Each structure stands twice: as structure tokens, then as C-alpha cells.
Amino acid sequence: xxxxxxxxxxxxxxxxxxxxxxxxPSPIEENYQTEDMTSFFSKVDGNVxxxxxxxxxRIYVLFLFLLGFAGADYFYLGFWKKGTICAVISFLLFAxxxxxxxxxxxxxxxxxxxxxxLILLLSFIRGFLALRKETFxxxxxxxxx
Numbered sequence: 001x002x003x004x005x006x007x008x009x010x011x012x013x014x015x016x017x018x019x020x021x022x023x024x025p026s027p028i029e030e031n032y033q034t035e036d037m038t039s040f041f042s043k044v045d046g047n048v049x050x051x052x053x054x055x056x057x058r059i060y061v062l063f064l065f066l067l068g069f070a071g072a073d074y075f076y077l078g079f080w081k082k083g084t085i086c087a088v089i090s091f092l093l094f095a096x097x098x099x100x101x102x103x104x105x106x107x108x109x110x111x112x113x114x115x116x117x118l119i120l121l122l123s124f125i126r127g128f129l130a131l132r133k134e135t136f137x138x139x140x141x142x143x144x145x
């Protein structure tokens with residue numbers, strides 16, 4: 001904003017004829033030009049849509065810990081295909097673990113529980129590894145702290 005050359009107060013550029021505060025005629029200097037406000041901000045690199053889709057790290061890790069076996073972390077990030085693949089692989093591993101433990105004598109009745117706990121353990125390991133990462137640019141998605 002321009003300033004009056006006499007009193008120094010900020011005035012609008014429409015007050016070129018007389019200062020509304022001190023009454024000085026022609027308070028704005030002849031060579032005064034307004035500054036381009038956009039020059040103070042850096043341009044956004046990349047796709048602006050990526051900034052809108054930024055996700056929270058805490059929610060991502062919570063999904064990874066509790067429902068990582070079902071692919072909820074990928075679904076949260078919007079990767080439906082990867083989430084579905086993760087859920088199918090987890091189901092197949094659960095079936096494999098359950099069948100393997102079913103044939104061990106004495107633990108047949110616990111085979112399903114053991115299979116589920118092993119899948120949950122794998123999900124916890126993925127969660128701890130994600131917590132230890134410094135950058136959270138997982139699967140190409142930006143996560144905010």
C-alpha cells in the first residue's frame with residue numbers, strides 16, 4: 001500500500017488527489033507502483049491434487065496396526081487394488097497357517113486362533129517398520145505428521 005509522502009500513513013491508491021488524513025494534495029509519488037503480491041509466494045511444484053489428498057501418519061499407522069491384515073492402510077490411502085490384493089494374500093496366509101497348525105497333534109482346536117494371531121503379528125511388524133521410517137512417502141502418497 002502506498003504511504004502519504006507528508007504524514008506517512010497508509011492510504012489507498014485511489015487517494016491520489018488528496019490525503020484523507022492530513023489533506024496534502026497529491027500525496028502519492030509520481031513513480032509509485034504497486035507490488036505484485038504473488039511474487040512473495042513460491043509456486044507449487046507438481047500436481048495440486050496431490051496436496052489435497054495428503055493423509056495423516058497417525059491414522060495410517062493405526063490402520064496398519066489394527067487392520068493391516070485386511071489392507072485397510074491401502075484403502076485409507078486410496079489404493080483399492082493394492083488393498084484388495086493385501087486382503088486376499090492375508091486370507092490365503094491365514095488359511096495356510098490354520099491348515100498347517102491343524103495337523104499338529106494337540107493344537108487342532110487352536111489352529112484358527114493361531115493362524116489369525118500370526119497374521120496379526122505380521123501386521124504389527126509392518127506397523128512398527130512404518131513407525132521407524134523417517135519419510136512417510138509410502139506407496140507414492142504423501143503423509144502429514
